[in-house]
Amino acid sequence: METNPRDYGERCRFDAFCKTVLKHEAIDYIREMKRRANREMFLERLPQAAMDKLWSADDYxxxxxxxxxxxxxxxxxxxxxxxxxxxxxxxxxxxxxxxxxxxxxxxxxxxxxxxxxxxxxxxxxxxxxxxxxxxxxxxxx
Structure with a gap:
């Protein structure tokens, strides 16, 4: 079986496309993680006044x-x-x-x-x- 140079070029372009898509997905993931880190906070780091607002009492x-x-x-x-x-x-x-x-x-x-x-x-x-x-x-x- 011979490889057609045209098939090889298409395969290289497809590989480059896949690598570009994966690279940009990784960049989007990192951006999302940074955004979450800036917006979200661990419960241990909340001040006591904010913790007091989070509880609720059951009413039976x-x-x-x-x-x-x-x-x-x-x-x-x-x-x-x-x-x-x-x-x-x-x-x-x-x-x-x-x-x-x-x-x-x-x-x-x-x-x-x-x-x-x-x-x-x-x-x-x-x-x-x-x-x-x-x-x-x-x-x-």
Whole structure:
């Protein structure tokens, strides 16, 4: 078998083309690695303030105590707060749930519970004071 000089020339041109493509791919790879090195940082090198922003807490329904009124629920995570809330009368619980969950005014809560606005305001204030007293007594003692 004889090699045709024309085939040899085509083979040389193809080899040169392949080498050029590989050379430029290597250059692109090196550029990409330099770009990444400039933009990315190891976690060990991050300052503590940046590390604090990276965490997230899982939120499970079983981690909170749920109080509900008329299908509206108020989840409370702290056991101390939930114990204090459970110690309130049911009507005061419902007033606080309607106020905190639905953000209703005292007049709207009064219409829902068939109470006057002033009675709702008085019971809400009393309930919040009782909660405050129970929670500060537990912290202090």
């Amino acid at each position: 329904p079983s981690d909170s105590y749920v109080f509900s009124y008329c299908g509206y629920s108020l989840p409370i995570r702290s056991q101390q707060v939930s114990d204090a809330f459970a110690g309130l009368p049911e009507q005061e619980q419902s007033i606080l749930i309607l106020r905190l969950v639905l953000d209703l005014t005292d007049s709207e809560i009064g219409k829902a519970l068939d109470l006057s606005r002033s009675a709702v305001q008085r019971r809400r204030t009393k309930a919040l004071n009782v909660l405050r007293t129970k929670l500060t007594a537990r912290k202090g003692g």
